[in-house]
Amino acid sequence: MEESPRIYSFDIFDTLLSRDVADPQFIWVLLSNRLLDTEFSDLPIDLKVDFKSIRQQAEKRCTENTEGHEVTLDGIYTEIGRAYPELQPTQLEQVKQIEIELELKHIYGISENIATVLEHLSRGERVILASDMYLPIDTIRNLLRKADPKLAELKIYLSSERKAGKTNGALFDIICNEEKVRPSQIHHCGDNQVSDVSVPKALGAQVSHYSESKLTDYEACYSDKYFGLLPNVTAGICKRLRLSQRNPSQAYELGGGFTAPFFYGFVHDLVHDTTEDGAEAYYFLARDGYILLKMAQLICKQLGLKKELKYLYVSRESVYLASVHRINSVNLSQILAATDGAATVQTISDSLKIEAQVLQEILPENIDRKKHLTQTEINELKQKIIESQTACDTINRSARKAREELTAYLRSEGAFTHKKFALVDTGWRASIQDAIFSVMLHKKPDVEIVGYYYGSSEISEQTVRQNAKHAYMIKPQNKQKILKVIELLTMSDHGRTLGYEQSQQGSYTPILEAASVTVNEKEAYFKGIEDFTRRMTNFLVEYPNIQADFMAVDNCLLQELIKGNKFVAKHLGDLAFASGAFDNAKSPMAPEFSLLEALQYIFSSSSQRNQMTQWIEGTRVRSSIAPKIVLALDFRIILKGITNQVTTREQIWLLLGRVRSKYRSN
Template structure:
């Protein structure tokens, strides 16, 4: 028995050591691959053209004949990698022909590789689909429909690299001879349609070389041998994005060449990738998002190395997050059978129309009625100050530093001249503050009673049927304070929908439900978190809502600070709206569901913008500021110090 026990123990140790050895070897191999990748990337970027579009034009215009690679040089796709088109095709094939999407993706890649080996790299689209027909044992008619769908997707996702196309156009107008060259299985008619769609009409080039037609390729230099022979007496230069096919091979055959970085290589070397490892997200929606933000926006031009446009930053770093939130909100409210949604001020001012626009695109109609409700934690809390305990609870909701007069004004909406310049700090000085407030309690209670009455009248004027509706309230998050007080004021339960929540969710105390799109965490600190970025842009042209005057008219804080940022905020949300429109132009409404997107991608893009600042220019940074007097101070908190 003892020997057996020792043997088992020894075996366990051996197995444990073996797995430790395997892990170490895997890490070493992974590290080696990473170093090799970095070496190749550095080598690639070192020879890439670095300069302005004008400097690029000046350089290539010295030549008589200029040739351009097509894919990832003149045009690019709005997906992470070209094979992602096959993943999108797989979704369609699975739906209509019941072939597993992953099995189709693997088969599509394998068949193309096999056909290229069989035909020395010169497989055509027809060759590939003839083989796929046998692979899946489907009819010729079905196979033809799948092939046509692939072509349709290629055309749908293709966009020009605008600056490069403009250079080509300008060179042609100067009388230069222009060639287009591509190692590509797609047939000529499809390539012609792709080029035409991207603004490259037939009058902008003199000749096009496709490996599917010529049976000669760039990657094995067979096309360069022919071109070099045909252009011996003319100055010739080639432009492309592949180090071997477009840069090295032409030079090996006596031709000049310039390497320009494609969008993905620029991403690979960017701060964004190394901030949060964004390339680990690989759901199909993630791939389309990355295609849009990198290929269409950030790195579309090989000549722009730093952006200063606010709408560009909104598109890249905030568009995916708002898309994810709108998607989550639409699906969550449907599950909860919500028939009416209140978007709470000020966060709801831009969010409500954005959400309604999203729903119209996704469902082709407005599925849930919405209202923009004026509120703030200050205004809602003041209307619920009915006891000493209520006052204490309110004072502990967020810090404060200032005099008693400051406190009365910023927390209770009462303007007094106490004559005291003593500075209090909450929550540390709670007991002292309660003593100092003693002479003002009756005024606080009577004002609260009036505010509650006026608040109820305001809600009835905005949503007369609210008592009979199942209502969801939407806000940025934190503790759900506004929802908590609104429930007390209106004697109604809500379901709260938030970007993010702390673990101290106040509505749960009065038996309400709260849901968070991105996370709910006990370590959540809004003022130390990139959610301040969201709060800084989810605002309204008018200042913070402070409650009601006695005649029922509305009180707003000084709105000059917020109004001055209105033009910037409208540009910002135009960028977000453009991103969502682009997503819907590429993906069908039925595929824009939560399961096709990773929450982590949108969140990590936001975090990379906040924590690493991603080389943000000053004219963009100054837009991000939060206006509030709730905690004392001058009322402006800059997100980027």
């Protein structure tokens, strides 16, 4: 039977305290950045530029030359002084103090474990701290005081002061001697598997392994040292959001740890690097632009950028029909494309804003009026519509009314007062921009619009200088089948825009549907996004010399979605999501599959697959081992993997020739 602990011992770094960089050594990169300021012009250039590696080597030499290998900060800077004899003692002291200053600046408390310490103290239990650390004890107390003043009052057993560390058990021996306890009467908590778990456990102490300070899979993917400082800081901020709150919700973690860093580079570059594009206002398109606008507003405020940022309530339903001046097969196809393969007689009626009875009269007899229509049936119906003068006249009247309402709404939002303005959205075909451009061009021939998109799946024929478009991350040549997941990450607090109506005051306002997708603890989700945006922007303000290049982070997180990130899939997978603008039959984004469902999936048609899951990679990572194996055997995915390796007709024929030759030889 275990003895009741007489002493509760806690590690300090990554147990009670942590830094808002993923790798603690990147504090030295920040120090290097500081040394490049003009006030340090008398320091050697290589010391300033390569301080991190110089600091690493100095600590290594100090460790080798120190008895017990427990080094101090003073000893490390003595080694730097030996490597740079031209440095004055005052200069070394100044650099050392900057390191201490940065440690204090970037430290924060880990709420969960601090709360545990305070609970022990409230019960009158003995709590001590034990750390393998080179920083002076007074500095460590200041760091602890920043997290909670009561921590700074605790007794600290410090390796650099005692010349004994936890790794070989020597520091625990000192604790037992001075506290007059046996190892079995100590309960130690720490993050290091060896020095905080294996070693004290082998000595007989009770242990608790704290593992939450370890980077998550998506934090670790872009914090690689080869990606540089900014990705490391990004991961550090995400980690801070997780650890600085006690029991943060998963919605908060998703917003602050994945969604915000996913879009931050796009939004930052949008507001920071477009100062010369001539746009007088930036309209963020509903609904994907809701979160992007919130982020842009925070970034502009903290960076002191003056941009007119507005929110435009639009949807495919509210603008497609409005852009039609005379119905024809081309614009009819575009309107019906908004149903995304979920067309019924009712959804087509809704999209064209005509009475269902008008369609009923021209419907071919073989079409089932209640079920989703096949593409063949849609094509047949389109032909019937074009051939019916009554249907065309009705649609043209509906389009004229929709155009008048959209024009009035755009006027009320100031769009017609700008010589040039920008539209901002996640993507993908920029067809809403084309529709708005078409509507405004008839009223304002010199209108100029520039679109900024996270990604683009195609470039339309309407893309001209007056109607320019820019894709940030996803280009038409490398479009991915994760676009719906990205849309779900940018969920708003309102439903889609159905149209516009005139208020009693005369202005036009949007008619909104009830929100179709909500995430549990939606406010926490938005709060996480805001907290990350605020901290990241604050970092850029404090370190203006840092190159704000987020491409490494963007690439890594995009790959996480492509391969299927388990955390994102778990949180978003069960949410119902409509595949089309007019589709009320919502299907789950990425549900967990049973073995039977996995078998059904691989033998289903494409449309049936979309009804089962809209993100197969998310479904795969959520499912148990048996369904995963079945999904891995999907012959269509295997065939796609093979054909992805051949990109030209010549390569395909070469591959087939090799297969035929191998078959004949056998």
